[in-house]
Ligand SMILES: Nc1ncnc2c1ncn2[C@@H]1O[C@H](COP(=O)(O)OP(=O)(O)OP(=O)(O)O)[C@@H](O)[C@H]1O
């Protein structure tokens with residue numbers, strides 16, 4: 575993955591999570607979580623079920639904490655889509671939670687609607703955007719006829735064309751092929767916005783200035799990407815070694 579752009583001209587996107595408790599069904603996911611997120615590139619790592627997607631759902635206002643607050647540039651996260659559409663954009667871990675329209679061009683055009691662009695013009699822009707990425711042949715493709723990785727690619731393109739001020743990417747590399755991962759890595763490096771990325775593919779966040787390792791809803795480590803990724807890998811290796819012993 576190319577190095578992170580040295581001085582991205584991102585805005586003053588600032589996220590604050592203060593004393594958050596989040597209950598999802600019978601599970602208490604966070605209990606008193608406090609984090610301030612202002613670096614241009616932040617990685618989120620941790621085991622399955624650690625709370626990465628839940629944190630994203632709080633940041634984009636999909637879930638509201640039972641106690642505490644989540645603010646984006648001073649606005650309550652759950653009010654952002656109404657008060658400032660275009661401030662926060664999320665790429666979902668599961669593309670089928672994100673995609674609404676039946677064709678690729680229509681889905682991408684949706685991202686232009688907060689700007690007030692008329693629908694016909696938005697679809698024309700979406701076609702041009704696809705052509706600029708050598709994907710003109712995707713414009714009229716039925717979403718349902720794309721593979722899982724291709725649908726994940728569409729979600730990423732939808733976020734790129736919408737160009738929100740804050741990009742939340744939940745496991746964006748998970749189903750992408752090698753060229754797709756490289757291209758997304760370049761898009762992240764070039765992005766002028768603040769970008770927060772969760773991933774199990776540590777090479778994509780190791781160069782970041784800040785990576786947060788979540789463990790059972792708590793911050794286990796928080797610091798430079800190379801150090802936090804190394805600590806997580808060492809912990810995984812130790813756990814696997816002790817599990818391997820118990821198999822014999
Ligand atoms: N829809 C749900 N209803 C109830 N509990 C949920 C729901 N989704 C997730 N959880 C719980 O919330 C906790 C955090 O899950 P979350 O999806 O945030 O983890 P994650 O770190 O994103 O995991 P993964 O790496 O598998 O994507 C887990 O204990 C999980 O069981």
Ligand SMILES: [Mg+2]
Pocket residue numbers: 626627628667744745
């Ligand atoms: Mg997740």
